[in-house]
Amino acid sequence: MIPPCQAEAAAFLARLSGARPVETHISAVYVGHDTAWKMKKAVALGFLDFTALADRERFCRRELELNRPQAPGIYRDVVPLTRGPDGALREGGEGAPVEWVLRMAPIPAGDFLDAMPLTEALLDAVADAVAAMHAAAPRAATDAPARMGAILEGNVPSALRAGLPAQRIAAWAAAARAELARVAPALAARDAAGFVRRCHGDLHLGNLCLWEGRPVPFDALEFDETLATIDVGYDLAFLLMDLDLRHGRGAANRVLNRYVARSGDAGLCAGLPLWLSLRAMIRAHVEAARERPWQALLDAAEAHLRPAPPRMVAVGGLQGTGKSTLARALAPSLGRAPGALVLRTDEVRKRRFGVAPEQRLPPEAYAEAVSAEVHEEVHAMAAAALAGGQSVVLDAVFLDARQRARAEAVARAAGVRFDGLWLEAPLAVLRARVASRRDDASDATEAVLLRAAQADPGPITWHRIRAEDGALAAARAALGMDAGSMC
Structure with a gap:
């Protein structure tokens, strides 16, 4: 409801926009064809006080200042409503302000x-x-x-x-x-x-x-x-x-x-x-x-305040086995809201080089020393999340037995349950999957896959799972997760 002291300004903005206002308890927005006008209501609600005209101007300008960096095309300017020579209200003008409004671009209702x-x-x-x-x-x-x-x-x-x-x-x-x-x-x-x-x-x-x-x-x-x-x-x-x-x-x-x-x-x-x-x-x-x-x-x-013990799951296997797909599918049901933190070495590597996950990196970004640093950062992040009470899913190739042992050590140090999942699939299937990847954090090529497939991973003590349609169900069974449970 518009306060009585702003009735004239409200009527003017309704005529200007040709629309009824979209109201909240603290503002009224009049959405026209190419402009939206936002008026702060002259209300005092305990946690805010917009009753003074000078404060409404100040908070309009503060809103513009805060939001323009993130939404420069939406937030335009702050203008006064003043009286013209005929006594009617108008946008701008040299007279004393009767009201202040924030001018914005209209946002289609379906775009929120x-x-x-x-x-x-x-x-x-x-x-x-x-x-x-x-x-x-x-x-x-x-x-x-x-x-x-x-x-x-x-x-x-x-x-x-x-x-x-x-x-x-x-x-x-x-x-x-x-x-x-x-x-x-x-x-x-x-x-x-x-x-x-x-x-x-x-x-x-x-x-x-x-x-x-x-x-x-x-x-x-x-x-x-x-x-x-x-x-x-x-x-x-x-x-x-x-x-x-x-x-x-x-x-x-x-x-x-x-x-x-x-x-x-x-x-x-x-x-x-x-x-x-x-x-x-x-x-x-x-x-x-x-x-x-x-x-x-x-x-x-x-x-949200009910405790849920954290746990750690690691998902390993050659490129193309679907580690990230499985990790993301498991994470929402692991531990407390909003589920486990998935820590993917590919994403950590991209952040270390200051690029988006989907942006490719040059070969030198995959040098052995860099990879060692990436794994250490993943382990440190896992330790921080577990210490904070959040479950963790590690997503990496884990071809090196030392990295698998290090992951297990992080869980032991945190005093939480650890489960390792090792995904496997025929090489021909993996080659096809790697070749078809688009917009993914992994930069692995078929050549990278073939080199990894020739390496000896050593004894695999983790749960071995076929990387096929039933992989999620098999993983949930290996982790002791009932259907629909939050473990």
């Missing part, structure tokens, strides 16, 4: 990511966009555990005011406090290492859209620097939570893994249960206050 099917390629592109945004975000050291504590405690009265069940909220708060106490040292270490940055702050699917063929984050939180100056993992967690509920564990798992493949930030796993739970709780009481369904969100907030 909460309104479209999400392919694997689109999920990867979303993760790439978020990773790039976080990499460019300015660092800002805070007391991260205290910041999370304040967010946690602020949610309790908000949830109760929204009418969520008091007994469940009390139990959730107790579990969240215990989890915060457990992970506080890890959060503080991440703060010191520069992972707290000025982030998006409101990174759900509705605030991502397709623009010029690629996903773009927009509508970053502009009205509270404290709420947006957070760990990048907490920023990402909103998107993961939203994906998990809307599209399933597989979609959230793919975005997590692509994000870590691009950023190298396996350490974010330490905060995931708390962050996912907080994001679900925030959305639960917001939806309850709007008299919308909230039950699934509260269920998720509780579920």
